[in-house]
Each structure stands twice: as C-alpha cells, then as structure tokens.
Amino acid sequence: MFRSSLNSALNVAANSLQAASGGTAVVGENITGANDARYVRRSVRLETNPLGGAQAGGVRWTGTARAFDVFAFANLVGETASRAAAEARTGALVEAEGALAPVSDATLAVAFDDFFAAFDRLGQTPDDPTARATVLSSVDQVAARFVEAANGLNSQRGTLFVEAQAVAREVDDRLAQIARLNSRIAARPDATSGRAELMDQRDALVREVADRIDVSVLSDDDGQVTLLSGGTALLEGGRAARLTVSLDPAQAMTVAVVRGATTVDITGRLSGGRLAGLQEARDLDVASLQTQLDQLAFDFADAVNTAHQGGVDLNGVAGDDFFTDPTGLPFLGADGAAAAFTVRPGLRADPDAIAAATATAPPPGGNDTALAISALATQGLASGRTPGEAFGDLAGDIGRRRVEADADLRLREGTVAFALAEQQKSSGVSLEEELVELSRFQRAFEASTRVLQTIDELMDEVIRSIG
C-alpha cells in the first residue's frame, strides 16, 4: 500500500511536471502572438485526476484550449465588411470629386464665367476679331472641362470595375485557402496547438474575405466554417464557390456566385466589403454624377445653340449650332453629352461664323444675339438654374456624398475598433496576464520537481532500509 502510494505520488508529480511544462509552452506561444491581432489566445486544458483506487489525485494536461468567442468574431467580421465598404466608397468619391471639381481654376464654373464674359465683350465689340477669338477660346475651355470631367468619371467607372474584378479574384483565392484549411482542421485532433494555429490562419482569411465581401460565418461541430454572402454559400467545408464580376447590358456591375453550373446574382444583396463599396460608388454615386453632368452639358449646349441659331453672323448668315457631338450633329439627348461635347467643326476656322447680331440689328455692329447668349448666365437653362447654379448643385451633390461617406467611414472605424476590442477581450493576449501565468507554471514546475526529488529520496530511504 505504501509502495503503491509512492508510485501514485510519482505519477502525480510527473503529470504535474508535464502540465507545468505544457503551460509554459502555451504561455510562450501566447507571448509570441501577443502583437498579432489575428492570434487567438491559448490556454492549457487541465483535468483533475480523481482520488481513490490507484489514483492519487493531481492534474494532468489534456490539451490546448483556444479562447475563441464566436459572437465577438462574427461581430468583428460584420464590422470589418462595413468599414471596408465605406473605405472603398470614400476612396472612389475622392477621385470623383477631383474629376468634377478639382482644386484649381480648371473647373466648369470658371469656364462658364469666362464663356459669358467673352460673349459680353463680343456684345460690345461684335466685329472685333480679338473678341471673337476670345469667344472661341472660352468655348474650347467649356468643351474641355465637360470632356475632362466626363472622361474622368468614365475612366473611374472603368477603374472601379477592374478593381472589383481584382477583389473578386482575391476573394476566390482566399476562399480556396480557407477550403484547404477547413479540410486540414477537420483532420487534426481537437485541442492541439497545431489545430489552433490552423484556425487562426483560417479566421484571419475569413476576415480578409469580409474585407472584400460581406459574409456570415457558420461554424460546424468539426471546426470547419461555412461562409454565406447575400444568403448564398461562398464556402462549405472544403468546397469553395467562385465570384464573378461582370457588366449587364446597362453597363451596371453585377456580382455573382458560381458553384458548378449554378450562378446566383447577389448584386442586390451586397451589404459590405470593398465589393459593396465599389459597386455603390460606381453604379450609384458616379453614375448619378455622370447623369447630372450629361444633363448640364445637354441643357447648356441646347440653350446656347437655340440662342445662336436666332442670330446672324458677320457674313449675314443665320447662326448654326455652336456645340455638337464630334460628328457635327446636334445632341439628340443628354446621354453621353458631356463626353461628346464639341465645338461645331468648322467654327474654329471661321470666327466670323459666330452669330452676335440679329436680322433686325444686323452685323457687324448688332449684338443682340451675343447679349442673349450672355444672358443665359442669369436667365437659366431648361432646368431653371443658371449654368453656375447647376454646376454648384452638382458639386454640392458630390460634396454631400463625400461628407456622408467620410462620416460613415469614421463611424465604421470606430465600430471596428470597438468590435476588435471586444474580440480581443476574450481572445487577445495580455502580456501582464501571461507574466503571471508564466510565473505560475514556473512555480508549479519547480514544485513538481521538488515533489519528484522528495519521492525519490523517500524511495531511496525505503530501498536502503529494506537492505
């Protein structure tokens, strides 16, 4: 019985030594991962040995536990997706703002001012070649500003589409990696550091996916995750779907999930991630700005053309269109008017064809048409707004969108920081805590060693007394 107790005590000490050693290793892992937000804190899983029979109590190390809070992680994933969407939209709007209202004098507003000033000048010196040259120069500026702004927005829409396609490829890449990790996790024994490390890698990738497209995360009993986006599975166990980004006939961006032969359009259900931000910026914000810019270009061209057609040029000929599309034809509608905004071919070569006079107050001194065109600066276009007001409203619109997006981004940065803090509360590493743990396991190790020494001395004594 006594011999048996010493053996039991020896086992208790050995288990304790193993537990302390394992604990020290886990603390080491935690300290190494302390500065990595993706790392989830581990703890030693210890079990108490029951007393009685052949058992002499004590604890034994049964594995490594991962301090993972599924709810905090889900919240972090959701907030990450929202922040990414806001960030992508803000970035796009910064560029759109630069295209429409650059911080320089090269704006439509300044071009309009110069245009009307040139016609005012022409009104007072209608047969002056310099005044006519000034009008043509100002007209070129208006056309250039419309085309630059339109091209800037068009180019941006193209860039956003290409960027969205690249993001989709990044999602595909990460889904494939997660699928592989899912399979490896399922194959790994529970409560091991190796499995925990794989889960860390997998969850970091899940956050990277959420940064690109909003996902819901469902965990299986075997440790694998399923990812859903817009109610459609992106990933189930070891099988990953593929994302496609394409353009519909109306040139709007569509995002679809492809699983084998099945394609599910999730564009309307995107609610987060860079893809959502890029899609909103491209097809709502920038598209709306393009529509407004086109309408302004069309209204402006129409008003100037109408006034000019009522005039008579220096040669006594009735005025023709002032602004046309590049083929010399008048605009039939607002769609695409800004990008196609052109001074009528031939007008530049014949400044005398600028109609400043009217049939009742004929050239070269008649100026009623020049005055009628310059009066558009105050009388307004078809929209009822002056060109400057229309541009101001357009610029105000992009400004409001940016302010709103900036505010949303600041909010999301705050909520992500909060979600990260919540997740870190349960899953993060505190060096102070690890210091205490390390000390505890060190003491436990020392104590276990001492127990072993004592038992060894006792057994030695027993052996010697037996002789």
Next chain:
Amino acid sequence: MRVTESIRLADAARWITQTQTKLDRLSAQAATGRAVERPSDGPAAYASIVRRGEQIARLESRQTAMEIARARLELSEGALAASADVMLRAREIATQMADGTFGASDRAAAAIEVELLREEIRAQANARGADGGYLFAGTLTDTEPFDPGGGYLGNGATARVEYAEGQYMASSVTGVDAFAAPGGRDVFADLDALVAALQADDQAGVRASLDTLDAGREQLVAARGGAGVRLGRLESAEGVTDAAVALQLTQRGREQDTDFAAVATELALAQGAYQRALTVTQQLLQLTGSLEPF
C-alpha cells in the same frame, strides 16, 4: 476589462491617425487661406461660393461692357457737341449773310466756308470709335454712314448694353436720328440749302435757313443730351455694380476664406494632441518592451 497588446497598439495607431488627419486639414487651411477648397469641405458653402463666383463674374463682365459702351457714348457725345458747335458757326454766318450790307462776293466766300463746315460735320458724323467702328452707322459699323452727298448708308438699329440685371440701353447713337431727316432735320441738306442760297446771293433764302439751322442744331443738341443721359445712367449703374461686386466678394470671402485666428488656435491644439498621441504611443511601446524578458 482585459486590455491586450493588440488593443493598445491599435488604439495608439488610431489616435495618431486621427490627430494627423486633423493636423493635415488645419495646416492646409492655414497654408492656402481657404476653408473651402473642394465640395467636401462644405457642400452647401461650395455651391454658394460657385453661385457667388458666377454672380461676381457676371457683374465684372457687365462692368467691362459698360466701360466700353461708355467710351463709345463719350466719343459720340463729343462728336455731336462738336457738330452742334459747327452748326452754331454756320448759323452765325447765315445771320451775317442775311444782312443786306453783304454783297454777292461776301456770300460766295461765306458759301465756301459753310461747305467746309458741312464737311467738318460730315467728318464728325463719320467718326470712328476706339475699335475702329463708325459711331453713327447704327449696327453697320463697318460702313461709312454719310456719303459725300450726305446720304445715310447706316441703319436705324443700335447696339445695346446691359446696365442692370435684364435691363438694357442703347450703347450707340444712330446717325440717322442725329443728322438725317428721320430725326427731324437733314443737317447736310440744310447746310447744302444754305450754301446754295449763299452761292445764288439769295438773301431771303439765307434768312430762311436760319430756322432750319436752329432746328438742326437743336436736333444735334438733343441727340447729345440723349447720349449724356445714357452716360449718366451708365455711370450710376457702374457705381451700383461696383458696390454689388464688393458685397459679393465680401460674402464669398466669408464663406471661402480661413478664419486665421480660429485656425491658428485649432492648429495649436491639434499639434499638442498629435504630440501627446506620439508620447503615449512611445510609452506604450516602452511598456511592451519592459515585458520582453518574459
């Protein structure tokens, strides 16, 4: 609450970014002197600044147009005044020659002088503006309005100038109203009649020309008066426009320009906040470093 290393470092990074962003914004405002440079700096303010810019440009452009019109009207007024003076001299000659004490040779000599006066008036009637256009040709400014016979080759139309929002006035005097029959008297025909009477030693004819010369002169004076009235209205409008431009510039400045006192204060506060964020971050990193042995 558990505070982990990641939270500490993430918070520190966020503080630095936030203060840096604010510092950048304020520095840009202080450097450029503009509180609103792009629409997102203040959407409503930017739209208002654009509208004010449009109004300012419009007012300044109107000012330029009024200056040009004023110069033209001043030249026209001068030409009409000179013409009226010449008409007065012609009337003085007619008054003298209507007297029976002068003989045929005197009247013949006077006829030559009146012919010269007529040419002087025609030269005034064919005067050109600074841009080279004929002042009294209506809108046919490249056509000499009065031929040697005194026939009018211009038209009755006038160029206009906007002197207030939607308000226009003629910026030229038509020669046909000032010098020709549609205005009441054909000045050149009346002078021609005087010359003919003088050459014919027709004392009664010379006497009869006094009334027509008076009427012609009054017509020129009236035309000059009309130009003067418009000049006065232009000067008044220019004053109003100057005041409107100044007001709009002031208002735009309030919306657009930086309040330097406020920005300087905010900048100092932001610099302090940035320094503190850096110090706190440094301390956090030192704290982490102090645990390195573990």
